[in-house]
Structures are given as structure tokens and as C-alpha cells.
Amino acid sequence: MTGSARVPADAPSEASAVGASLGTTVLTAADVGRILDRMAHQIIEQTAKFDFDVVLLGIPTRGVPLARRLADRVARFGDVTLPVGSLDITLYRDDLRLRGIRPLGETVEPPGGISGKVVVLVDDVLCSGRSARAALDALTELGRPRIVQLAALVDRGHRELPIRADYVGKNLPTAPSANVRVLLDETDGADEVKVVES
DSSP states (O other): OTTOOOOOTTSOOHHHHHHHTSSEEEEOHHHHHHHHHHHHHHHHHHHTTOSSOEEEEEOTTTHHHHHHHHHHHHHHHHOOOOOEEEOOOGGGOTTHHHHOOOOOOOOBOOTTOSTTSEEEEEEEEESSSHHHHHHHHHHTTTOOOSEEEEEEEEEOOOOSSSOOOSEEEEEOOOOTTOEEEEEOHHHHSSOEEEEEOO
8 A cells, every 4th residue: 555654563562561561461471382382283283184375374463473483383393384474454444433543564465375275364362353354354455265264372252253263372261341462572572461451
């Protein structure tokens, strides 16, 4: 999109640093590492049956580094190289009028594109399902995947749409009023998942 000012979505923010000191830690860095190991093994097992290519698409902000980490682990555990890209969903969200102006993330198509391939969307938290729905809409701009799957580090429930993840790192039931904060070293300087009660 030309003429749009883009703020780097992956840049650590002051809000991230403040958020790191609040809430109850439910996953430590070691927990996050173990969960990503397990998810990578699941991706290897579930996609081995396909005789066509698999790509990972991270949803900014934290889905992008998670996708890269999963690709690294798949390469290490399964000796398979999965192309990685990113998929900005900002303009496809159904709450743009409710939340005001948001910085645009970056969409980077993986090498070879997505048409005819298994696309695994990667996000940090799955809740209502609205981000996943927006990602499905955004995918139509890039091509026509053969299969679309969803991987989420944390599934906190409270679904508003009929969407489920194929790969879930941690099911984390929370109160609707609570906020789940995923902190990653690439964006926040540390790996941690916190629940902040409002």
C-alpha cells in the first residue's frame, strides 16, 4: 500500500515494558520453549501426510517471531525447511471503527507464494476468533491456499466465531475481563505469558 506511514510492528514499546511488570506469570521462558518444541513436532507430524508445500505465516506483531521460531524448530527436528512470511490483518479487522487508528504491520509473502500450499497461520493468542477470520480474508489478497491451518501459542477460549486452532500451545481459561499478555524476546526483551486481571 503506497503513501501509508508504517510503524514497525515488531519494535519493542514502552507499553510492553510496563506490561512486563504487571500481572501473574502463567508461562515462563522455559515453558514457552517447551511449548514451541511440542508445537513444532505436531506440525511435522500433521503436515508429513501432505505431498505439497507447507508455509508459515505469522500474524503481526508476535505471531511473526513465533512463526520464525517454529520454522527453526521444524528444521532442527524434522530436517524440513518451511518458508516463513507475515500477514498483516489490520485493514481486515471488524473493529477498526471501534478502536481507532492502528499502525499497519507488514505483509511479506513467503518464497514461492501460498497458492496450492498448506498455510499455517501463527498467532500468539486465540480468543474470539476475529483475528483469525480477518487473516482468512487477508489471505485472499495473496493467493488461494489448498489448506489453511491455525497455530496459537495460547487459546484462552471466549470464542465468538466458529474457529478453532489446529495447533495449541496452552489452553488457558481466563475471565472475559482478564488480559493475556504474551511477551517475546524479539518484541519485549523477555519470553513470558502473563494474565492481567482488570
